[in-house]
Amino acid sequence: MCNQIFAGAGIEPAPDAVAPGYHDECLVIDDDPDIRRLVSHALSRIGVSSVGLDSAGALEGVLKSTHPSVIFLDVALDRSDAIDGIRILERTRFKGAVQLISGKDPNLVDAVRAIGERHGLKMLAPLQKPFRSEQLRRIFEGAKIEVPNETTPRKELGEPHVGASNPPHPHVDLAEALASHWVDIAYQPKVDLVRNRVVGAEGLARLSHPTHGILGPESFLQGASDTALRDLTAFAIRKAFLDWEVLATTGRNLQLAVNAPVRALLDPGLTRLVREPPRCEGWPGLILEVTESEAIEELDAVAEAATQLRIYDVGLAIDDFGSGYSSFARLKQLPFSELKLDQSYVRNCATDPLNAGICRSIVDLARASGAVSVAEGVETAHDLTALVRMCCDLGQGYYFGRPMTVGKLIERVDADGNIAPRAVLLAAP
16 A cells, blocks of 8 residues: 555655554655665564655655654755754644654754754654664654544644643653663753853753653652652762762862752751762862752751751752742741742843842842852843842853753863853753
């Protein structure tokens, strides 16, 4: 049937017969016939049929006649490219998943994937050439991929599509993710706003799922058990100690911070954990961030834990300050070293008088308490200028850079804390 449907369209069916019950599940778009045959052969061995295309140009016509669940799409094609394909897929309201395959720079491939997400497509974690057949199997075994059909409801024109601004969040069990070594820590630079130098970085948990790709905390924190949250905090702390050593050996003595739920902060095992690593010369200490709302609920216990942690050069930051509407008279009982301005007030603080007033008050509170003020969610030059005028100490946000691996952090921040051009930082994975 594939031969009849696609004859004369520059399309080829898979070379091998497939297991019964599967029909035209995938498209493989690559201008290299050897790659097409390799992918199709590997798919057929796991019972998934496929059809090959040598460019994105024929995609629109093909999708009128077939409804693939996954499209394997090379980034650079002979007469087109993956972005051409992404535009066609959005225009045809494609409901399946897109699997980028490429030998190009991973940063470029990640940028293409982000474009696909902005166009409302389900983009799987990219496959870097050369890849193994087992990686293709995991795409289908990790989670059931629904095969779209002609009766699948489609969005009407004008209805907002699901894109990068409002993506669906698959739920992943945190304990399973930790046991499977899917979790890693990405670092977002923290910049001294007076000296314009990177002085630290916040470690943020990210999950690399074999099926869903890179996931943020919204996919694995909600509903996580206390044990899993404690294990995640311990993992992040150990990783921060190791990553600081890597940074220090390259002359980048950055103070790292990690998030800690109150349940983990109050665990006696946390003190034993931070007591273990040897303190090298120049050690700037570690920052643990706890949200304002959580800290105020367990004020006395948090104050006691924070005091004990200070013995080991571990400071406390009050995260999302201003969002909890708590009494500062109570909160100042905590021995905190940082106050982090909630990003909802930082955004538009250059133009919104209310936001500006709240930010200025928090900066003043931090200074009066002998703490460092940190603005989160800095995204525009106008807001940055307003924060500098308020004498805010540090800033972090997309204006300076997205979260990145420790290797990328080393590449983009030199030993003097000079930051790479903003356009380069924004491209960081």
